[in-house]
Amino acid sequence: MYTLHTFVRLHDTDAAGILFFANQFKLAHDAYESFMDASGNRFSKILNDGEVLYPIVHAEADYNAMLEAGDRLTIRLTPENIGKTSFTLSYKFVDAGENIVGTAQTVHVCVDRRSGEKKDLPEDIRLALNGIA
Amino acid sequence: MYTLHTFVRLHDTDAAGILFFANQFKLAHDAYESFMDASGNRFSKILNDGEVLYPIVHAEADYNAMLEAGDRLTIRLTPENIGKTSFTLSYKFVDAGENIVGTAQTVHVCVDRRSGEKKDLPEDIRLALNGIA
Amino acid sequence: MYTLHTFVRLHDTDAAGILFFANQFKLAHDAYESFMDASGNRFSKILNDGEVLYPIVHAEADYNAMLEAGDRLTIRLTPENIGKTSFTLSYKFVDAGENIVGTAQTVHVCVDRRSGEKKDLPEDIRLALNGIA
Amino acid sequence: MYTLHTFVRLHDTDAAGILFFANQFKLAHDAYESFMDASGNRFSKILNDGEVLYPIVHAEADYNAMLEAGDRLTIRLTPENIGKTSFTLSYKFVDAGENIVGTAQTVHVCVDRRSGEKKDLPEDIRLALNGIA
Numbered sequence: 001m002y003t004l005h006t007f008v009r010l011h012d013t014d015a016a017g018i019l020f021f022a023n024q025f026k027l028a029h030d031a032y033e034s035f036m037d038a039s040g041n042r043f044s045k046i047l048n049d050g051e052v053l054y055p056i057v058h059a060e061a062d063y064n065a066m067l068e069a070g071d072r073l074t075i076r077l078t079p080e081n082i083g084k085t086s087f088t089l090s091y092k093f094v095d096a097g098e099n100i101v102g103t104a105q106t107v108h109v110c111v112d113r114r115s116g117e118k119k120d121l122p123e124d125i126r127l128a129l130n131g132i133a
Numbered sequence: 134m135y136t137l138h139t140f141v142r143l144h145d146t147d148a149a150g151i152l153f154f155a156n157q158f159k160l161a162h163d164a165y166e167s168f169m170d171a172s173g174n175r176f177s178k179i180l181n182d183g184e185v186l187y188p189i190v191h192a193e194a195d196y197n198a199m200l201e202a203g204d205r206l207t208i209r210l211t212p213e214n215i216g217k218t219s220f221t222l223s224y225k226f227v228d229a230g231e232n233i234v235g236t237a238q239t240v241h242v243c244v245d246r247r248s249g250e251k252k253d254l255p256e257d258i259r260l261a262l263n264g265i266a
Numbered sequence: 267m268y269t270l271h272t273f274v275r276l277h278d279t280d281a282a283g284i285l286f287f288a289n290q291f292k293l294a295h296d297a298y299e300s301f302m303d304a305s306g307n308r309f310s311k312i313l314n315d316g317e318v319l320y321p322i323v324h325a326e327a328d329y330n331a332m333l334e335a336g337d338r339l340t341i342r343l344t345p346e347n348i349g350k351t352s353f354t355l356s357y358k359f360v361d362a363g364e365n366i367v368g369t370a371q372t373v374h375v376c377v378d379r380r381s382g383e384k385k386d387l388p389e390d391i392r393l394a395l396n397g398i399a
Numbered sequence: 400m401y402t403l404h405t406f407v408r409l410h411d412t413d414a415a416g417i418l419f420f421a422n423q424f425k426l427a428h429d430a431y432e433s434f435m436d437a438s439g440n441r442f443s444k445i446l447n448d449g450e451v452l453y454p455i456v457h458a459e460a461d462y463n464a465m466l467e468a469g470d471r472l473t474i475r476l477t478p479e480n481i482g483k484t485s486f487t488l489s490y491k492f493v494d495a496g497e498n499i500v501g502t503a504q505t506v507h508v509c510v511d512r513r514s515g516e517k518k519d520l521p522e523d524i525r526l527a528l529n530g531i532a
Binding site for chain 1: 148149151153154155156158159162177180186188189190191192193194195196197199239249
């Protein structure tokens with residue numbers, strides 16, 4: 001498991017007074033980027049120079065609570081499935097009182113940067129994912 | 134079916150050069166808001182004065198293509214399920230060549246603004262949803 | 267003058283119930299992108315293949331009103347200064363009652379995509395800007 | 400001075416590969432919210448129950464560098480002017496090499512939540528601002 005501590009910020013909320021649903025995905029991706037950087041697979045390096053990219057082909061989320069600007073959030077990231085050419089990440093959003101206020105999943109496919117064709121997951125990514133599995 | 138014509142804008146993309154996945158949900162919600170306004174259920178009025186709100190309890194999306202800044206998008210919104218206290222909206226994202234480049238779903242629950250308790254869908258919302266079913 | 271008709275969407279607002287200030291800049295940029303596309307200088311083409319880019323080196327905005335989700339907005343874009351290697355765009359945000367609810371300015375510098383060095387504005391951009399001056 | 404350590408995230412960037420200009424304002428506001436919370440003036444409490452709000456009436460920013468996803472940023476917040484009914488905040492964005500990569504300013508006016516009329520700054524806000532001046 002990889003853990004990111006963060007906050008709901010005003011720009012994450014909307015006029016209903018709570019976290020705008022799409023921003024829960026945004027926060028999930030923050031945890032993914034933070035994990036990649038922490039594991040030595042620098043996210044910006046992958047973006048700029050990587051032979052493969054990991055675009056998201058499916059995402060889903062559940063919302064259990066109304067989160068407000070200023071709320072502390074802990075995001076717990078676990079790989080749920082590490083395949084040959086893809087991986088699934090699972091996210092739990094936990095509030096200051098240890099309640100699970102939301103969950104999310106993202107499915108990533110490893111593709112060649114130029115051709116867009118599926119490629120095997122590089123060994124360093126596989127290791128990084130296994131390291132928090 | 135309700136249809137919204139829109140564009141992918143630069144701020145919807147990220148450094149990978151394509152639509153940031155969470156922003157597909159944002160665009161889906163634009164179509165929902167536009168539909169509500171068009172059906173006579175003014176979105177801002179619901180937000181400000183409505184006795185009930187329709188928070189999203191589940192959302193999911195699939196991504197079939199790499200969308201770029203400037204791409205024209207047509208979003209086709211259909212209610213998939215209209216229950217007693219909830220409804221599910223289905224979105225198809227169609228590009229200029231009539232390809233389905235993505236899909237999404239959002240599940241909304243009708244709740245009392247103050248208590249947060251489930252409430253029956255108001256008749257005008259039910260009518261509006263049935264009108265595009 | 268180039269004009270874009272748009273709406274304030276829920277995701278543009280925050281828990282204070284009104285347009286989040288940074289999103290007025292986002293909407294301004296929508297007008298800029300729309301203008302570029304309309305003038306034949308396809309924005310995505312510049313991003314992907316352009317020899318020069320037009321990064322923003324200064325931006326400012328004033329806020330005269332509280333804009334809500336669903337509000338119609340007309341954005342009026344005018345070039346304020348067209349220099350040798352830079353240009354300034356001025357934006358007026360006008361509501362349904364023809365009130366100026368906000369203004370913005372962005373200063374763009376023309377730079378070489380690879381070296382980052384200042385370059386003269388290409389003739390097609392200069393023509394496009396002069397066309398709405 | 401109040402300091403926030405943060406990162407440029409993928410969703411802060413755009414297809415030009417760098418921080419989208421409007422998101423520098425978003426990051427500035429993160430620092431303001433973090434400062435308010437740290438000073439005991441809980442931001443969400445002001446939003447929900449405050450008699451006065453502090454809407455932004457002017458904002459501006461300069462951009463000195465191309466910031467990428469994953470870049471560490473330190474935001475240094477200082478009040479530049481603390482008036483009777485308004486205050487100006489100044490932000491310096493500093494990268495890992497201590498270069499000032501951007502600056503911003505936001506001008507806030509203290510207004511009555513209901514009437515929207517200008518009000519004197521509450522003493523606790525004045526104290527908090529003076530505390531980092």
